Amino acid sequence: MGFLLLSLFLLFSLRTNAEHYFVNATNSIDAISNGCNIFSGKWVYDSSYPMYDFSICPFIDNEFNCQKYNRPDNLYLKYRWQPFSCNLPRFNGLVFLEKYRGKNIMFVGDSLSLNMWESLGCMINSAVPNAKTAVIRKNGIAEIAFLDYGVRLLMYRTPYLVDMVKENIGTVLKLDSITDGNAWRGMDVLIFNSWHWWTHTGNSQPWDYMQEGGKVFKDMNRMVAFYKGMTTWARWVDKNVDPSKTKVFFQGISPVHYQGKDWNEPSKSCKEETQPFFGTKYPAGTPQEAIMVNKVMSRTKNKVYLLDITTLSQYRKDAHPGFYSDMHGSDCSHWCLPGLPDTWNLLLYSALIG
Numbered sequence: 001m002g003f004l005l006l007s008l009f010l011l012f013s014l015r016t017n018a019e020h021y022f023v024n025a026t027n028s029i030d031a032i033s034n035g036c037n038i039f040s041g042k043w044v045y046d047s048s049y050p051m052y053d054f055s056i057c058p059f060i061d062n063e064f065n066c067q068k069y070n071r072p073d074n075l076y077l078k079y080r081w082q083p084f085s086c087n088l089p090r091f092n093g094l095v096f097l098e099k100y101r102g103k104n105i106m107f108v109g110d111s112l113s114l115n116m117w118e119s120l121g122c123m124i125n126s127a128v129p130n131a132k133t134a135v136i137r138k139n140g141i142a143e144i145a146f147l148d149y150g151v152r153l154l155m156y157r158t159p160y161l162v163d164m165v166k167e168n169i170g171t172v173l174k175l176d177s178i179t180d181g182n183a184w185r186g187m188d189v190l191i192f193n194s195w196h197w198w199t200h201t202g203n204s205q206p207w208d209y210m211q212e213g214g215k216v217f218k219d220m221n222r223m224v225a226f227y228k229g230m231t232t233w234a235r236w237v238d239k240n241v242d243p244s245k246t247k248v249f250f251q252g253i254s255p256v257h258y259q260g261k262d263w264n265e266p267s268k269s270c271k272e273e274t275q276p277f278f279g280t281k282y283p284a285g286t287p288q289e290a291i292m293v294n295k296v297m298s299r300t301k302n303k304v305y306l307l308d309i310t311t312l313s314q315y316r317k318d319a320h321p322g323f324y325s326d327m328h329g330s331d332c333s334h335w336c337l338p339g340l341p342d343t344w345n346l347l348l349y350s351a352l353i354g
Contacts, residue, residue, distance in 0.1 A: 037084075039083075039311065039312060039347070040083060040084055041081055041082050041083035042081075042084070043080070043278070043316070044079065044080055045078055045080075046080035049077055049079065049080055050078070051091060051338060051342050052122045052123060052125070053338075054068060054337065054338060055067075057122035057126070058133075059125065061114070062326035063321065063331070064115060064118065064325065064334060064337040066339070069324040069325050071321075071322075071336070073274045075275065075318075076274065076275075076316075077339065079276060079316075080343075081343045088347070088350055089350060089353065091123055091342075091345070091346050091349050092127065093126060093127025093128060094127045096124060096349060096352075096353065097124060097151055099352070100151050100352075103151060104152045104188050104189075105154065105187065105188060106190055106191070107154070108158060108190060108191070108192045109157075109159070109161070109194055110158075110195075111157075111159075111196075111334060112196060112333075113155065113251065114155060114157070115337070116191070116193075116341045117144070118337060119338075119339075119342050119345050120153060121144040128148075131147070131149070132146075133147065134147060140156070140157065142155040158180055159194065159196070159206075160173060160229055161178065161194045161232075162174055162175055162176070162177060162233065163178060163179055164206065164207055169208065169216070170207075170208030170209060171206060171209075172207060172208065172209045172210070172211050173209070173210045173211070173225075174212075175211065175212045175225060175228040175232060176211075176228070181240060184240075185240060187246055188246060189246070189249070189352065190241070190246060190248045191348070192233065192250050193250070193252075193254075194229070194230070195226065195293075196256075198225065198289075199222060210225060230296040233296075234300045237300055238301045243303055247305070249348065249351070250293060250305070250306050250307065251307050251309065252293070252308050252309040254309060254313055255310060255314045256333045257320060257332045258270070258332045262283060262284035262314075263282065263283055263314075263317055270320040271320075271332070273317045276316050277316075277317055286311070293306070294306065307348060319340040320332045321336050
């Protein structure tokens with residue numbers, strides 16, 4: 001009965017708060033961007049884009065490398081995000097390296113974090129193509145190191161943020177435990193992400209049971225489980241992060257484009273799309289999981305900045321790999337590189353550099 005009541009409360013709360021999502025997103029980066037909401041804007045054509053050449057960036061995985069896999073159109077590479085009330089700075093990789101000389105920047109999350117991590121590596125690399133770099137993989141952490149500057153971009157792969165442990169009964173997702181967080185300590189910047197794996201079921205679900213406290217569950221409402229997991233993450237941040245030394249971001253919810261009804265074209269999916277959605281309001285509206293993230297973040301004691309990529313990414317139905325990668329089937333979840341994650345990193349750059 002307790003879970004049922006919590007489920008009903010959360011779903012009612014999500015519906016009630018949806019229309020207030022943007023005005024109440026007090027932790028979003030607009031609070032540190034001179035009063036400008038950098039997440040409210042439109043996509044415009046820019047002939048100077050993309051920000052780097054896929055053929056000379058050594059960091060792009062085949063699952064994101066659409067040009068390598070002969071995507072026939074390239075208009076999707078030419079769009080720049082333009083906020084309504086201000087202009088974003090142009091990304092300057094050399095300025096970034098000097099500002100964060102000797103610093104450690106870690107992405108923590110699933111393959112959408114990987115998407116963004118590789119993008120940032122490419123963006124910086126294009127500014128200093130002759131700089132010494134190294135890609136290091138050790139103890140489950142991947143690293144792109146710019147050796148001349150001592151800048152380390154790290155990637156810690158953990159789709160749920162909370163622990164997933166193999167026990168006698170099977171693999172258990174522990175909703176109230178984060179022991180892996182020891183690897184996240186001491187960073188200068190942390191960029192977290194989670195959501196996509198919470199929806200996986202059946203053979204694509206990597207765990208057998210969920211656990212909270214001493215209770216083991218075969219399953220539960222996934223939005224409730226996500227809320228519990230995110231609340232555990234927020235408590236970890238409050239307990240383990242020194243805000244005077246570490247700036248913390250949450251990457252925000254990256255949308256998928258498998259169902260054309262989301263942009264009022266029911267017969268389509270991303271594989272047929274070559275242009276963004278140019279309307280003023282995305283038909284599918286703000287997803288509940290994005291509202292949930294904001295709800296949890298509003299309660300953290302430490303400052304966590306929301307990189308609110310959801311709406312601007314919803315518009316980019318054209319920016320997925322589709323069939324143009326080494327993935328089987330059509331991928332409408334991840335994003336081509338160069339592509340949309342470059343804009344995510346430009347927004348991150350705006351917050352870090354100004």
